[in-house]
Amino acid sequence: MKTALVVGATGATGSALVNALLTSDQYRAIHLVSRRTTHWRHREVIREHILPLSRIGDLTTPYAIDEVYCCLGTTMKTAGSKAAFRAVDYGAVVALGQWAKENGVGQLHVISSKGANAGSRNFYLRTKGEMEQALSALDLPALYLYRPSLLSGERIDDRRGERFGEFILNRLTWLPGSAKWRPVPIDTLAQVMIERAHRHEGKGRFRIESEQILQLDPTASE
Numbered sequence: 001m002k003t004a005l006v007v008g009a010t011g012a013t014g015s016a017l018v019n020a021l022l023t024s025d026q027y028r029a030i031h032l033v034s035r036r037t038t039h040w041r042h043r044e045v046i047r048e049h050i051l052p053l054s055r056i057g058d059l060t061t062p063y064a065i066d067e068v069y070c071c072l073g074t075t076m077k078t079a080g081s082k083a084a085f086r087a088v089d090y091g092a093v094v095a096l097g098q099w100a101k102e103n104g105v106g107q108l109h110v111i112s113s114k115g116a117n118a119g120s121r122n123f124y125l126r127t128k129g130e131m132e133q134a135l136s137a138l139d140l141p142a143l144y145l146y147r148p149s150l151l152s153g154e155r156i157d158d159r160r161g162e163r164f165g166e167f168i169l170n171r172l173t174w175l176p177g178s179a180k181w182r183p184v185p186i187d188t189l190a191q192v193m194i195e196r197a198h199r200h201e202g203k204g205r206f207r208i209e210s211e212q213i214l215q216l217d218p219t220a221s222e
Contacts, residue, residue, distance in 0.1 A: 111189070
């Protein structure tokens with residue numbers, strides 16, 4: 001029996017991930033780090049840790065964590081400034097990586113972004129790229145970086161820009177190379193993250209690009 005930790009569980013992808021983990025019989029405990037209590041708190045395997053993102057390093061668990069899933073991510077509109085955005089999408093994510101390193105976590109699964117590049121002129125993609133670089137430098141036993149295109153599905157927050165982008169991309173499927181930009185359903189990403197954890201390839205860094213996420217969808221043939 002394994003133990004998982006999910007950070008960002010109250011977001012859309014994090015919620016889908018927790019729901020999927022709860023259907024598995026492989027976990028003795030699922031720890032959730034959140035700024036507020038969740039509707040899963042009464043489930044037998046759920047262990048809640050109410051912490052602000054700035055205090056992730058203070059997290060303590062009664063026994064070792066096998067898998068950490070990082071579903072953190074905000075928008076410039078929600079964050080309100082570049083500094084606040086970076087504090088979440090870089091600062092909190094890297095702090096979680098450091099915690100995983102210090103606590104002997106075997107697998108760290110992190111949602112990044114398609115086009116993440118530390119040398120990009122685009123602030124969003126540059127931040128994601130720098131986050132990937134910082135996590136890679138920690139030399140974790142196994143680091144999985146998921147790089148989806150736009151995520152589609154029911155959102156907890158209002159992201160009109162992403163919904164418009166999803167609408168456009170879904171109508172450009174006839175263009176050469178368009179498959180790599182096809183929107184990724186939130187549930188698909190969550191399922192693929194868990195599937196990769198279950199068939200763990202061993203030590204190393206693994207980048208899973210957007211088109212690979214769609215190809216690996218474990219529910220595609222159902």
